[in-house]
Amino acid sequence: MHAWEAIQKSVDYIENHLTEDIPIDKLAETASLSPFYFQRLFSRLVKKPVCEYIKLRKLAQAADDLKTKNTRIIDTAVNYGFSSHASFTRAFKEVYGITPDEYRTSDVHLNQFVKPELILNYVMVDENVPLVTDGIVLEVTRRQLAIPRIFIGIEKEIPIKELMGGTETSISYAAKLWNEFHEIKPKIPHLIEHGNEFGALYIGNAKEGYCTYMAGAEVEYGTSAEGYSTFELPAAEYIVCGFEAESFEELTNSAVYKAQTFMERWMKKHKLAATDFAGEMYYPTEGCAYLEHWVRSVTTD
Known part of the structure; x- marks a missing residue:
């Protein structure tokens, strides 16, 4: 053993x-x-x-x-x-x-110290090969986005330590932002019916120790909405880690941390590093809840 x-x-x-x-x-x-x-x-x-x-x-x-x-x-x-x-x-x-x-x-909502799945630190799988552990399924793929996608929503600065989901305990500012977004979402014009929601994470103009987080939903390309934040997901190749869990609560709590842990290790193993932003693509589903981490990457030495 x-x-x-x-x-x-x-x-x-x-x-x-x-x-x-x-x-x-x-x-x-x-x-x-x-x-x-x-x-x-x-x-x-x-x-x-x-x-x-x-x-x-x-x-x-x-x-x-x-x-x-x-x-x-x-x-x-x-x-x-x-x-x-x-x-x-x-x-x-x-x-x-x-x-x-x-x-x-x-x-x-609270950020919890998550029960770890240590297998994620020691077992590696290839692209397009699912890894099953403790009720969640993870899979890493490469995705080519030919046409940019536009998301409109609201943004706030959140503490960078909150990105250490699963290892830090605190009130979840990201969850609070999503609650606020869902209250105003019906007012956003040009929403794509049954489109994805998207959480974009980047530094932007955030002060030291913080980053910018936008909670939004997909709109028709080329549109904008006054009074809201806009994020464009550029046409490019992405590393995508898709994962599912038995419930949305499980997906956005322990599952998202476990997927993040595995994704970071997978990219390091393949000599890749994230560039200027990371994204969380949420899918409307029935039954199991499904989410994808999207990152643009560069090769490291």
């Missing part, structure tokens, strides 16, 4: 026992390692000490319960091993910058 496979077994065990006490000795036993070596290897591969990782995953699941289950905050706290309402609130605010009560009564 490879080292990453041993740690993945412990990661999977944690995910299945988040409402229980999880002793280090049990996790080390699951990974067939000594407690000392297990903790060192876990921190190296997961990028978090095991106890901190467990806390972050408990809080992530607790946050989901706060929005989806009609239970008291104290019951949620106790269910995930917190001794009191106060200790849960303190930990929640420390991680997300917002209290559980504020979160439950708002439409805020």
Whole structure:
């Protein structure tokens, strides 16, 4: 068994026992390692000490319960091993910058520390070969765009650290922007019926530590709309990483981070680097949700 496979077994065990006490000795036993070596290897591969990782995953699941289950905050706290309402609130605010009560009564979305799929760091596939892992399917292709496409929407500056989706915890400014966009989308003229929505990410005039993010939808080529932002997807060759998940929530949370992780490694392996922007192409689907990462690339030495 490879080292990453041993740690993945412990990661999977944690995910299945988040409402229980999880002793280090049990996790080390699951990974067939000594407690000392297990903790060192876990921190190296997961990028978090095991106890901190467990806390972050408990809080992530607790946050989901706060929005989806009609239970008291104290019951949620106790269910995930917190001794009191106060200790849960303190930990929640420390991680997300917002209290559980504020979160439950708002439409805020959170960036979570995602359960890692370590296989994405060690297994490589060729173009046009799907990779299946933990309920998601990823596939990298090259796509030639012969005619530019135009997207109109709204843009804002977001912290660059939010691009570290899956490894940073905070309020999601990108999700908030999408909520605002969907409120005004019906007012945008010249929308293509059943067209794609598109998230464009670029530096633009953003201040240090931030980047520009535009949430938009496709319009007829050559049109514009006063008062909105416009992004042109140029005619060019793109590296496209398509991936699907069982639900839109899964797609835009853990799946998008896992796809990003694999895409970055795939491009590095093929001596490619992204150029001036990256895009997220959303598809209207029934059943499984589907999304594509689009990047223009250059060859590196």
